[in-house]
Amino acid sequence: MKIRILNTIVIMVMSLTVFASCSENKEKRHITNPELTIMEVKPSTQEFHESFSATLKGMQDIDIRPQITGFITKVNVDEGSIVKKGQVLFQIDQIQYEEAVNVAKANVAVAEADVATAKLTAANKKYLAERNIISAYELELAQNELGSRNAQLALAKAELVSAQKDLSYTRITSPTDGIIGKIFYRVGALVSPTMSDAITTVSEFATMYANFSLTEKKLLALAKENHLTTDIVKNLPKVQLKMSNDDIYRYLGTIETISGTIDESTGAASIRAAFPNKDGILRSGGTASIILPYSLDSCLLIPQNATYEIQDKKFVYTVDENSTVSSTEIEIYPLNNGSEYAVTKGLSAGDKIVIEGINSLRDGLTIKEKSNTL
Template sequence: MRKKLTINIISLIIFLVAGNSCKNENTEKSPEKVTVKEASLEEVHFSRNFPATAVALEEVELRADVVGYITGIHIKEGQQVKKGQLLYQVDPTRYQARKQQAEAAASIAEANLERIQKDFQRYERLKAENAIAAQIYDNATVELRNAEQELNAAKSELENTNIDLQYASIYAPFDGTIGFSQVRMGSLVNPGESLLNIISRDNPMGVDFYPEERYLGKFQELASYPKVLEDSIFSIRLPDGSDYPIPGKIEILDRAVNRNTGTVQIRLKFDNNESKIRPGMSLTLFVKETDNEKVILVPRSSLKEQMGEFSVFVVEENIAKQVKVKPGRNYMDKTVILEGLESGQKVVVKGIQKIKDGDEIEIIEEEDR
């Protein structure tokens, strides 16, 4: 009985081992299908980005230079204006009247001077013949001098009234865009106090940014870089995410570093023919490196991170081999590999989640370079 039981147990073990063996053979893992791409050695331009703000290179506050009531507003708020275009009119009536008074006073002073000059010329002839008292001649000299001064004063007053009359009309100082009007018809304005509007030049436009002081030397070099426009060293992205098509150049480097922030203000200049850049816009500035650099690049999707370490799967004879790498900066949709790869090695870019080191793989697609 015991012998029969032992034989049955041995038979059961043999059956189980044979069954597992057949199962392993039937469920042997098939090669995983992946997509690969070659690590490429490419010459690239890297760039840094900075937050920036658009500013008007020319901006003027329009203020009244004379006292009076606004009798004319000749612009539409927000419109583009031309240099010399009439914008506002302060009531000119009182200034026209003062001008007429000044013209009359100047005319009287001029006629008076002519009369005194003739008298003085007669006194000079009499003095030459010793036919006039010295006191009379001296009085005539003083009277002539006073008449000349009176005429000069009258001319100055006439000039002042002309200036006041001119200031009663406010013209655009340059081509630009006008803002919201701060006065309305009938508003009383005072010299130097009353803000009428603000006008800013549209083209070119400034862009201000504030890099850290450690970048100052680099920007000093770029200020004199001869191909700054040709190489599109400075470019910007607009708030809607679109890239502005025209490159810029450095206009001003501030004289000093801000002690509180450790940054320096730099102003760029961009052509703005279509007025796409407006003062106050929040922009992203891209500063391209001037020197080309050859680096090994792989798609970002090929990188695998675990516990702060990065690796990629390279393919050697249809076997996936996991290789540790040291990644660098990103460049568009790729990443620079500083250590661990050589140009031409094929790395897995799709399917890395399904494989592990040593797995047999099947390349179903090789991405274009």
């Protein structure tokens, strides 16, 4: 009985061992021979586009502020209104300023009458002095009085001009063609030149600026690829604008300025592109994306999902003639199109790389090559 039990145990152990061995061999065959898609790296000339976040700003955003103190009696525009240069936007209560003009006009009239009287007196004194009827002292007093009256007339006229100017300031006009921003003060509000907030803003929108940034590395790469020297701006390609609704703006833009310094905190240069805004679609303060085109000659293009990263270094799995994979470090062009990298170092034309399932690979693993149509 004991011998029979022992034989049974031995048979069971051997069966389990054989089963485990078969399972292990089956798993090894599965792991060591995965069928994966590969591609042969070939040189080509490629056109790329890369997007950069941008903020929109009008050519001029002009604060509209009162130059006198008073209550707003009329608002002639609304937020978003298109206005012309010189158009009246707001009306400030005119009563006190009209009164000031009337008083100034009356003062001018009085001063003119005083001057006329002083002229007659001076002429009479001169006639009498020439005949030695009065002394030269009396003549000089009369002439001085005339000079004083003339000065008072000039002062009265200046005060009239000032009063008329203040009256004109009751009509707040647009300094340029543009679009009205948010209106902070309306009818009944007391406004003055010393208040901190503007009444509103007029944005000159015939040309709209898109401000964005490029890292120093990308800026240098762009300059190199376009064979640019110190006068970078003149030779940069036209750019597109993707609006916040993902539509591509119908007009191309021109890069006008690149900041002369790199921001130490961001490591990037500020760039401004100008777009015509003939239809008034673009609004100051909006957001968009700049699409920057560039081309690379004889570049080696690979899918981004064929790469993996270790400590900020990029690698791919290359495949040799024996279908064995090995990790290879590569260097890439700083700009990319979001789905592919242009390899500048680490690969040569004709090399084969794995472009799928790279997370399950390791150096020395043999794979089965699946044909690829790329």
